Amino acid sequence: MLLRVLVLAYGVAGYALFLATFVYAIGFVGGFLTPTRLDGPREGSLLAAVAIDVGLLAVFAVQHSGMARPAFKRWLTRYVPEAAERATYCVLSCAALLLMFALWRPLGGVVWDTDGAARVAVYAAFSAGWLIVLWTTFLIDHFDLFGLRQVVLFARGRPYPPARFVTPGPYRWVRHPLYVGWLTVFWAAPTMTAAHLLFAAGTTAYILIALVLEERDLTAAHPEYEAYRARVPMLVPRLRRARPLIETRRTEVTP
Numbered sequence: 001m002l003l004r005v006l007v008l009a010y011g012v013a014g015y016a017l018f019l020a021t022f023v024y025a026i027g028f029v030g031g032f033l034t035p036t037r038l039d040g041p042r043e044g045s046l047l048a049a050v051a052i053d054v055g056l057l058a059v060f061a062v063q064h065s066g067m068a069r070p071a072f073k074r075w076l077t078r079y080v081p082e083a084a085e086r087a088t089y090c091v092l093s094c095a096a097l098l099l100m101f102a103l104w105r106p107l108g109g110v111v112w113d114t115d116g117a118a119r120v121a122v123y124a125a126f127s128a129g130w131l132i133v134l135w136t137t138f139l140i141d142h143f144d145l146f147g148l149r150q151v152v153l154f155a156r157g158r159p160y161p162p163a164r165f166v167t168p169g170p171y172r173w174v175r176h177p178l179y180v181g182w183l184t185v186f187w188a189a190p191t192m193t194a195a196h197l198l199f200a201a202g203t204t205a206y207i208l209i210a211l212v213l214e215e216r217d218l219t220a221a222h223p224e225y226e227a228y229r230a231r232v233p234m235l236v237p238r239l240r241r242a243r244p245l246i247e248t249r250r251t252e253v254t255p
């Protein structure tokens with residue numbers, strides 16, 4: 001009973017940490033209100049700042065993709081109750097992000113800048129990106145992704161039926177709409193600075209690698225994934241095929 005309560009408290013605390021990290025990330029990337037931000041003037045050596053930023057991105061990439069692999073999960077659950085595995089993944093993902101937010105070194109330098117209607121459009125895309133990210137988590141299974149479903153079922157003494165493979169809404173147009181949301185957030189910068197460009201390029205490279213690993217696991221776990229992959233594009237929706245022209249007979253009209 002004590003273990004159930006402890007695991008539940010841990011999962012709830014982990015979810016609260018995720019919410020706080022998510023809100024901070026909006027300010028950090030968008031440059032609103034948070035004490036540390038992606039963009040800003042550079043302090044100190046350029047080489048040291050770039051090395052620190054690349055190192056922080058690498059720490060997140062290794063943690064986030066490494067811990068998502070089934071082999072790592074099997075190893076972790078030798079020490080952590082199975083119900084707390086996903087919550088642990090989320091807590092450590094938040095820790096890697098918070099480390100990045102705390103130690104990130106802005107680089108100065110403007111790559112592009114927008115104003116007027118273009119700036120409004122870029123902010124609209126940035127906001128849409130965050131909404132897509134949040135929305136798609138609910139389409140898959142929000143509370144399962146962040147480990148809350150697992151700890152609640154464990155606390156109630158219920159078995160855990162693993163999350164199903166689903167293809168609702170945007171999953172019919174692309175296989176990775178959540179990553180489309182992230183890419184939109186990272187590239188929709190009204191003022192693109194050198195650090196923001198490094199961050200956007202690094203996270204894009206990471207997403208492209210991560211989704212290959214994720215698809216390998218999805219194919220192994222869900223037999224229907226292979227057919228889904230053949231039918232639905234990865235990130236860019238297919239334009240609808242042009243409808244065939246209907247042949248019409250020309251008729252001579254005499255005046």
Ligand SMILES: C[S@@+](CC[C@H](N)C(=O)[O-])C[C@H]1O[C@@H](n2cnc3c(N)ncnc32)[C@H](O)[C@@H]1O
Pocket residue numbers: 136140163164165166167171175176177178179180211214218
């Ligand atoms: C951060 S989510 C990203 C989901 C997806 N790659 C996307 O961009 O929308 C990663 C988790 O979602 C799961 N997942 C990916 N596609 C899924 C689908 N169509 N149905 C259910 N779970 C999915 C993966 O197994 C993984 O645990």
